[in-house]
Amino acid sequence: MVMPQNLLEKTLNKQVAIKLKDGRSMEGKLVGYDEYMNMVLEGTEEETKEEKRRLGTVILRGNNVVSISPKM
Amino acid sequence: MVMPQNLLEKTLNKQVAIKLKDGRSMEGKLVGYDEYMNMVLEGTEEETKEEKRRLGTVILRGNNVVSISPKM
Amino acid sequence: MVMPQNLLEKTLNKQVAIKLKDGRSMEGKLVGYDEYMNMVLEGTEEETKEEKRRLGTVILRGNNVVSISPKM
Amino acid sequence: MVMPQNLLEKTLNKQVAIKLKDGRSMEGKLVGYDEYMNMVLEGTEEETKEEKRRLGTVILRGNNVVSISPKM
């Protein structure tokens, strides 16, 4: 069995694609997270329906995250 | 009586169809979950009203899940 | 007094109609539930404004359930 | 002082009108409730903007209830 938290740990320092509740998508390197699934991404690129832009380092609140896809 | 958590356990390594609060549907192999119904899917395909695409491995946050249908 | 949890228990293995927050309706045999009102339905039929379809066995997250009507 | 839970108790086996978060209204006899304000109604009639229909016995999730009006 692959526990969600274990997969996050294995994904550290790898690229992830994240979907947020407000419809935004983000891609970046996962460099940290906590037990609430708050996450820290580096080299983040944000994509909405209208635009794409570089955000650099971002803290994401876990309660706004819908899905996390490791890019392996 | 079939407890929801017991059915999840019996569904491990089987295909499931999942509906999310934001209207997206996902299908994939359920390879893990935790007590918050956060789940890990492999070979995931996402389907919205507009598009269908391969996501590979995905962590889904339990609080965004509406329903889970085991494909047995 | 009819406690909600007691009525659920008496409804086990009977047909129920369920309304979800996202506007979907589901009918099926209630075969299980837990203290969060997560439920397991069998022989489930889902109905939205646009379509009706068979889902088979479904786990429903309690926090998305609005109302449960036992079909007695 | 009239505590909300005490008023519910006094309303047992009386008619109530209930408003839900999703805009639906329901009327029926309140036959039970728990500490989360989950409620059981009998002889329930549901009314939305478009339609009115008989639901019989219904369990309502407390976190979707906006207001409860005893019909005394």
Next chain:
Amino acid sequence: MVMPQNLLEKTLNKQVAIKLKDGRSMEGKLVGYDEYMNMVLEGTEEETKEEKRRLGTVILRGNNVVSISPKM
């Protein structure tokens, strides 16, 4: 300092105007409340954008209340 709960206590048996999350406004005499800010109003009048109507006694769920204005 005026604690919110203390102001509620001082407002007992006085008229209040209440705004709910669903856009409705209610006016009535505050006759009770609990620690979740569930409230009991008497002689309640409800006002939406379209209509105004008498509701009599009403239990309001605290988590749907946005603001409470004592009419002093």
Next chain:
Amino acid sequence: MVMPQNLLEKTLNKQVAIKLKDGRSMEGKLVGYDEYMNMVLEGTEEETKEEKRRLGTVILRGNNVVSISPKM
């Protein structure tokens, strides 16, 4: 470091501008608050996109507050 609760304390009896989740803005004198950021305002003026009106004393539920700007 300026803790949010400390800033609230320093803002007591001063004017604040508050944004609520439902899009309303309010200005008034902050005369009290509790640990849930429920607040009591006096001399409150409410502003929506359509109108502006005097509300006098208002209790605001903390979970509907988005931002608080002390007017110093």
Next chain:
Amino acid sequence: MVMPQNLLEKTLNKQVAIKLKDGRSMEGKLVGYDEYMNMVLEGTEEETKEEKRRLGTVILRGNNVVSISPKM
């Protein structure tokens, strides 16, 4: 590993860009926060789709925050 709370601490007294659930963006100097990710910003500028304006000092409720980007 970069814990979200540690990154917040390192960002104290630096500029941050914050996205809120209601679609607003804010930029300002982060001068404080608590364990709920409530934050205090100074010299805050708010930007919505329609307008841009100076807010000065602002307390932001953590549960409305979607993402935080340190400007380093």
